[in-house]
Amino acid sequence: MLLKETQEKLIPTLKTYFGYDSFRDQQQQIVESVLSKNDNLVIMPTGGGKSICFQLPALLFEGLTLVISPLIALMKDQVDGLKANGIEADFFNSSQESIEQAIIFEKVFQKELKLLYVAPESLSLLENILNEDYISCIAIDEAHCISSWGHDFRPSYQQLGFLKQSLPNTPIIALTATADKATRADILEQLSIPSATQFISSFDRKNIELEVRPANDRLSQIIKFIRKQPNESGIIYCLSRKGTEQTAAKLQQNGIDAAAYHAGLNFVERSKTQEDFIYDKTKVVCATVAFGMGIDKSNVRWVIHYNMPKNIEGYYQEIGRCGRDGVAANALLFHSYSDVIQLRKFMSGASNEEVQAAKLDRMKQFSEATTCRRKILLSYFGELLAENCGNCDVCKNPPQFFNGTIIAQKALSVITRLKESEAIGTVIDVLRGAHNATVLEKGYDQLKSHGVGSEISWRDWQQYLIQLTNQGYCEIAFHKNNALQLTDFSKKVLFEGEQVNLTRPVAFKEQPTVDKKAKTARVAKPKKDSLFERLRKLRQEIALAENIPAYLVFSDAALKEMERARPMSESDFLEISGVGQRKLEVYGEDFIAEIVAFSNEKIKTRKKKDTHKVTYELYKEGLTIDEIAEKRKLKSTTIFSHLAKLYTDGKPIEIYDFVTKEEVEKVRLAKDELESPPALKPYYEHLNAEIEYFKIRLALTILENNG
The missing domain is CATH 1.10.10 (Arc Repressor Mutant, subunit A)
Structure with a gap:
């Protein structure tokens, strides 16, 4: 039970250090659970506010909150953001000079440091402070990295189970944006926190428009896309190092400020590219998938996948790097069979090759879908969306549907009779009345529903079952040999007569690549005389002077709210979401002066x-x-x-x-x-x-x- 005096500090602390007047979704329950010293597993989408769930408790705990993060190169971004909010934070790694490390230890001993970021590989260097005299809380970011079921498995994370044994009374909070049911269970087991409270937020990022296009003349399409929003930041994900360099070079030839980022570059080159992007010196980065993890840059307006990702978890995490401020953003994916073939080669021989192959198939099905894409994404993570989203390419250009309720009932009935234990192939064999070895050996030919769908071809049944999965009427249990299982929506179809709309199966045909130069697209010019542009310019000047990323001064969302509300006093400025006490003190005078000046100019220049x-x-x-x-x-x-x-x-x-x-x-x-x-x-x-x-x-x- 949280003490009343601690409870009363939550909102004032949130406003003072983070600039928000209220918590989002489940944040307050999570913060209270951490402060009550419970273990917690938090599944929350990128941009959903995961960091506050451990950063705010860190301010109220007496000792240090240790934050374990996978990539050393990205910790500086996190720490810079905290310091910009007036919070004492640092990072620790093996590349630091011994004197730097000694200063950090002294701050911990004196209880002056609130958060310390560290990679799992460097934990052995912290033996002298890894005890409950100094550590009040442990936060494990990107927790899916611990699980071989996850999409980004890292062996170094598997040693983290020792933390609970070493610090049994210290609360552990594990956080990730992407984890299916199997991965969630594995995280709890490996961290030795089986009784952790689980908080699973909605995966729905409504502000991101989803679009999939055939991979025809990709470069020409990308150039046109960027030229429509030339001042905005974006990331282009490519499958190979060579792909990042070639794409960046071609964009540069077309007058677009772009840079490549991949593991083949040395540390200095990678750091410079990342820093230039964060500081808005480079607008476009062509990167392999490692780029972006842990970066809190809130004003990334779009993400393009030049090549298809290997699974839906990766795709979801990567598109989540745009629109973190809640302002409209775009996610564009190019779908190509050649990418599928290449990805299958990459996973060949992997220890979990079968799971990876099944997840790649699911990604391919997403790309070819005729169903609302957001429905597919959410159902993959166990969240069922009843209505279409209206903000994806399928919803904006809907296909022709027919009433497929009978087909759905037959399929779901067979899945039920198979006790939700068989993969799609066997389900189709039973539907079609096959008498192959598997069906006969398991006695499935004796089932009442054996052959109930014999009039539909094998291939068409495959398409219908994919559509039913996409719409959330069944799901694939990857950790149970890819068995098809029912969902809460299934009961509505089987017992309540809910109508299911399907589309006729069609073969996906990739159009031949057109080898032509990119046509010149009209460049969209921002409104020079808008208050938003004036505030954005002021933000950039301050960021350059302080040598911090512009979004750490204020997010795009905060600037848009200033443009709308036009605060002209300190009390009004403090009402803006994202303006805390420290930012009011440091930046308030400059921004209020700009708003007043703009408003006065408008009054003077407005003609009768x-x-x-x-x-x-x-x-x-x-x-x-x-x-x-x-x-x-x-x-x-x-x-x-x-x-x-x-x-x-x-x-x-x-x-x-x-x-x-x-x-x-x-x-x-x-x-x-x-x-x-x-x-x-x-x-x-x-x-x-x-x-x-x-x-x-x-x-x-x-x-x-x-x-």
């Missing part, structure tokens, strides 16, 4: 002849006519005259919100009878004062614009 444009901005914000009139200190009749002009200028004014079609028709008849008088009064009198002047003006505007 553009007054209708001011009305249009307020109209777009959803204000009523009376509200606009009151805000502008004008008569409502003047506002209606503005709307008439805006409608004539082609602005999207819903003019029939203010005048009915019947009233327009009456004005048309009056116009014919009166032979189009220039003034409004003749109309008003002719219509016996039944229609107000402003409506007559709007009706005449409609008639003039419609001929």
